[in-house]
Amino acid sequence: MYNSRIIGMGKYLPDNVVTNDDLAKLMDTSDEWITERTGIKERRHIVKGSDDTPATMGHKAALIALERAGLQPKDIDLILFATLSPDYYFPGSGVLVQKLLGIPACPAMDIRMQCSGFIYGISTADQFIKTGMYKNVLVIGSENHSGGLDFTTRGRGVSVIFGDGAGAAVLTREEDNTRGILSTHLYSEGEHAEELSLIGPSTQRWVPEIIAANDPDDISYYPYMNGQTVFKHAVVRFSEVINEGLQKNNWEAADIDLFVPHQANLRIAQFIQKKFRLGDDQVYNNIMRYGNTTAASIPIALTEAWEEGKVKEGDKVVLAAFGSGFTWGSALMVW
Numbered sequence: 001m002y003n004s005r006i007i008g009m010g011k012y013l014p015d016n017v018v019t020n021d022d023l024a025k026l027m028d029t030s031d032e033w034i035t036e037r038t039g040i041k042e043r044r045h046i047v048k049g050s051d052d053t054p055a056t057m058g059h060k061a062a063l064i065a066l067e068r069a070g071l072q073p074k075d076i077d078l079i080l081f082a083t084l085s086p087d088y089y090f091p092g093s094g095v096l097v098q099k100l101l102g103i104p105a106c107p108a109m110d111i112r113m114q115c116s117g118f119i120y121g122i123s124t125a126d127q128f129i130k131t132g133m134y135k136n137v138l139v140i141g142s143e144n145h146s147g148g149l150d151f152t153t154r155g156r157g158v159s160v161i162f163g164d165g166a167g168a169a170v171l172t173r174e175e176d177n178t179r180g181i182l183s184t185h186l187y188s189e190g191e192h193a194e195e196l197s198l199i200g201p202s203t204q205r206w207v208p209e210i211i212a213a214n215d216p217d218d219i220s221y222y223p224y225m226n227g228q229t230v231f232k233h234a235v236v237r238f239s240e241v242i243n244e245g246l247q248k249n250n251w252e253a254a255d256i257d258l259f260v261p262h263q264a265n266l267r268i269a270q271f272i273q274k275k276f277r278l279g280d281d282q283v284y285n286n287i288m289r290y291g292n293t294t295a296a297s298i299p300i301a302l303t304e305a306w307e308e309g310k311v312k313e314g315d316k317v318v319l320a321a322f323g324s325g326f327t328w329g330s331a332l333m334v335w
């Protein structure tokens, strides 16, 4: 059995910076409320009419990751594309990235695990590489949230949190089994599927039905989040799945060189940091600048941490996520 190892990371954020004060011009909110509850100061929104889509942003992040990995698109054996906001209802965005990369034929699979999508992606990549079926796997997380949020006061509990962007990682075969991804731990609990969901346009609520109903109170085409329930489950599941990974690898929290949590909410990340008694230099957060970019948040944060020299060869790195589904997971690796 082989290990797999990340050998290149990239990110892409739209240029358009939207501050809390900008949002306060659209709805009844304030910089103070958003900062205190979420830690977010600004996020990026795709400008309508621009070329940015989940696939094109993922493609740009992927080109950087490939260059840093020293690989060409033709070297990629499998594309995994994690998103909750695909370009189209179908087909998935993975095939669009494949087209943009100019890869004539390779498997390109979308992963629908929301905030945990990148962890599910690298776990899936790891399994394919471990068995020897594939050598080089491209994992992308990319989201366009801003196009589908309610920027009136009615939607303020959700719309202030989310931002757009993409991150990508190239994983390759590693023959030294003390390096690379050591373990991944994945969970879902469908009992809470509707607590953080978008059920409007779907096979339960077909678009023609929504239009025919012509109900001004029907806002099922906007995301719904039961914030307090999400918060309560998130802190428990993050802790469990990090602990499971530490135990599996005989690591203590103090051994962690860098913990990169899904950037859901700074308060959740700080709760976990305190619980595991991690120092500020052991945790990387950038939700202040980008908001919650769901499947893109971990690859964007990990790329940025690497660019800032905070992830070095031999470092013990822990990734963990929790989100809609509910889904959660962790990944432990030696860089």
Ligand code: ACO
Binding pocket: 028, 029, 030, 033, 034, 037, 038, 115, 156, 157, 158, 160, 161, 196, 225, 226, 227, 228, 230, 231, 234, 263, 264, 265, 267, 268, 292, 294, 322, 323, 324
């Ligand atoms: N600005 C001003 N006031 C607001 C805003 C806003 N943007 N949003 C909600 N409020 C108001 C509400 O209307 C409510 O007013 P009321 O008391 O008059 O009814 C009041 O603030 C409190 O609302 P709550 O929803 O109870 O606020 P809460 O303290 O729970 O904070 C938050 C909301 C930040 C979403 C919190 O529940 C939370 O952090 N939950 C975790 C969810 C999360 O992190 N989600 C991220 C996405 S999911 C993921 O990635 C895991």
